[in-house]
Amino acid sequence: xxxxxxxxxxxSSEWAAKYIRNRxxxxxxxxxxxxxxxxxxxxxxxxxxxxxxxxxxxGDLSFKYVKTFNMDEYVGLPRDHPESYHSxxxxxxxxxxxxxxxxxxxxxxxxxxxQAECEAFEQEIAAAGxxxxxxxxxxxxxxxAFNEPGSSLVSRTRVKTxxxxxxxxxxxxxxxxxxxxxxxALTVGVGTVMDxxxxxxxxxxxxxxxxxYKAIEExxxxxxxxxAFQQHPRTIFVCDEDATLELRIKTVKYFKGLMHVxxxxxxxxxxxxxxxx
Amino acid sequence: MPSNKSVSEEPITQFVNCRILKDHQLQRxxxxxxxxxxxxxxxxxxxxxxxxxxxxxxESKILAPxxxxxxxxxxxxxxxxxxxxxxxxxxxVSKRLLEHGVTSFCPTLVTSPxxxxxxxxxxxxVHDGGAEGAGVLGVHLxxxxxxxxxxxxxxxxxxxxxxxxxxxxxxxxxxxxDNVSIxxxxxxxxxxxxxxxxxxxxxxxxxxxxxxxDLSQAEQAVQQGATFITHLFNAMLxxxxxxxxxxxxxxxxQLPPNCTVFYxxxxxxxxxxxxxxxxxxxxxxxxxxTLCGSIATMDMCVRHFRKASxxxxxxxxxxxxxxxxxxxxxxxxxxxxxxxxxxxxVLLDDSLHVKATYIGGEEVWRK
Numbered sequence: 001x002x003x004x005x006x007x008x009x010x011x012s013s014e015w016a017a018k019y020i021r022n023r024x025x026x027x028x029x030x031x032x033x034x035x036x037x038x039x040x041x042x043x044x045x046x047x048x049x050x051x052x053x054x055x056x057x058x059g060d061l062s063f064k065y066v067k068t069f070n071m072d073e074y075v076g077l078p079r080d081h082p083e084s085y086h087s088x089x090x091x092x093x094x095x096x097x098x099x100x101x102x103x104x105x106x107x108x109x110x111x112x113x114x115q116a117e118c119e120a121f122e123q124e125i126a127a128a129g130x131x132x133x134x135x136x137x138x139x140x141x142x143x144x145a146f147n148e149p150g151s152s153l154v155s156r157t158r159v160k161t162x163x164x165x166x167x168x169x170x171x172x173x174x175x176x177x178x179x180x181x182x183x184x185a186l187t188v189g190v191g192t193v194m195d196x197x198x199x200x201x202x203x204x205x206x207x208x209x210x211x212x213y214k215a216i217e218e219x220x221x222x223x224x225x226x227x228a229f230q231q232h233p234r235t236i237f238v239c240d241e242d243a244t245l246e247l248r249i250k251t252v253k254y255f256k257g258l259m260h261v262x263x264x265x266x267x268x269x270x271x272x273x274x275x276x277x
Numbered sequence: 278m279p280s281n282k283s284v285s286e287e288p289i290t291q292f293v294n295c296r297i298l299k300d301h302q303l304q305r306x307x308x309x310x311x312x313x314x315x316x317x318x319x320x321x322x323x324x325x326x327x328x329x330x331x332x333x334x335x336e337s338k339i340l341a342p343x344x345x346x347x348x349x350x351x352x353x354x355x356x357x358x359x360x361x362x363x364x365x366x367x368x369x370v371s372k373r374l375l376e377h378g379v380t381s382f383c384p385t386l387v388t389s390p391x392x393x394x395x396x397x398x399x400x401x402x403v404h405d406g407g408a409e410g411a412g413v414l415g416v417h418l419x420x421x422x423x424x425x426x427x428x429x430x431x432x433x434x435x436x437x438x439x440x441x442x443x444x445x446x447x448x449x450x451x452x453x454x455d456n457v458s459i460x461x462x463x464x465x466x467x468x469x470x471x472x473x474x475x476x477x478x479x480x481x482x483x484x485x486x487x488x489x490x491d492l493s494q495a496e497q498a499v500q501q502g503a504t505f506i507t508h509l510f511n512a513m514l515x516x517x518x519x520x521x522x523x524x525x526x527x528x529x530x531q532l533p534p535n536c537t538v539f540y541x542x543x544x545x546x547x548x549x550x551x552x553x554x555x556x557x558x559x560x561x562x563x564x565x566x567t568l569c570g571s572i573a574t575m576d577m578c579v580r581h582f583r584k585a586s587x588x589x590x591x592x593x594x595x596x597x598x599x600x601x602x603x604x605x606x607x608x609x610x611x612x613x614x615x616x617x618x619x620x621x622x623v624l625l626d627d628s629l630h631v632k633a634t635y636i637g638g639e640e641v642w643r644k
Binding site: 079080086087090091094095100101102104106 | 307318319320321322323325326327328
């Protein structure tokens, strides 16, 4: 793995956005060859989305030939509920960029047959040629997407009942009323994300530090599902200083020492403007 | 980029680079229009997988709901109460009103003899606005059931009182109430409570004005269903600390629950002193409706009201759009930029000068 440590939330969001930008621009997507991106929701990626929107507005990045697949969606929450992941993606990302609506895929938590919806999603990913870069976050309990502790590390897209920790963490988006938080969700499996050609996990804040420690310094364990990515050939963990608080000093020093190498991935920064001219 | 045609073939226009008045605040959001109505872009994106056919750059201007004028007696050489060339007069005024950001209005008739009402009313049909001019929401009948002492410029010999205390009195004078949205009357006239009730039942807005009513008569009228005060302060008893009269309705505790009393104020700097505007607005901000004055246009009054009362831009704009729509019970589709509303709006610069007017999403006037 690459462990990229930046000083704070803003800088780590920017690094991640630059990396995504470079990957898309260098791929040079077109109508015959789309770039496929897996996308997360939640508090962590907001800064990254903001930077990506800036890059679109400045003309350096276009999402016209990008297909996206979101990781998850609540079950039973109306699609236009302000806390649904459809609303989140629309307000925080899609409405600000030039992605074609047909290329933005999000699981439908109100589908009549949830299992069929999950299977169809897997097929759509396959039809799109698989995911090129899957971006994810980590829960305080070490989950990726809604793959709660105990989820199979080879799981596929399916319906999951949320763990208490997750419901508590989400309560702040529902006026701190636990009764209003959805208890089930559709989620990509650990196996689904592992199939991506590249994975980037964003981890910021001290409250995620223990999960990061469990994910990268202890063994692969289905109780901390992000640990599965120890067995993925191309994973980058992008984090801020606070998220490293539970790591061994040796680990942190080693990876900080590699920053000059990591930074070559974002500098020089590529632009679609240059390509067009 | 063509829109997905799963719901409608009609083109979609996206107004970008603007600050729209939404949820009582100016927000940096795009406005989407299809078939003359404001479209929900999120539904368009997810349900229809659609997007805009054209984009209009609003150059960072303010995009506010079109102004609604509920009391206008004429203008540009036209007097609605004269009775000659009614259709031509309404057409001329409705066209010129577009320059001042008014997209819907209520042509107002002052106290007149019955033959004028019988002639004029059938020719002032309710109709939607468009390139030809602002929409007519319905006629505002200001009189003749008003107070002699407070008639102002209304002709004395045409004043009437209620003989039967019922709709018959009105129908005798007006002929028909078909195209009527608002009736202004003086509630102290005997027989008025039942008249008010019957008008409200018909869906006509009842307004109090040109009156010497005391506060309790005014409160009674509101309990019967009156919801508007015609040009507050003008043509009514002045505020008195032991009997505030009609003005006291702004803070009365005798009103039915969930009932808002709206009031029009002529914010032209002449009919009301700025301090009076401020007192009224501070006492009851959610009821303020901007009215234009004799030569002051609606947009001038919006600017003047904002300056005089020190209120926010949002409040000044709502006093000329949302509140009149709420008064007339049409805020489901007029006076707001909510999804599903009619796409009647104005583009304004930061000092609230009208730069362009749109009705049903089509540009009907540009500076």
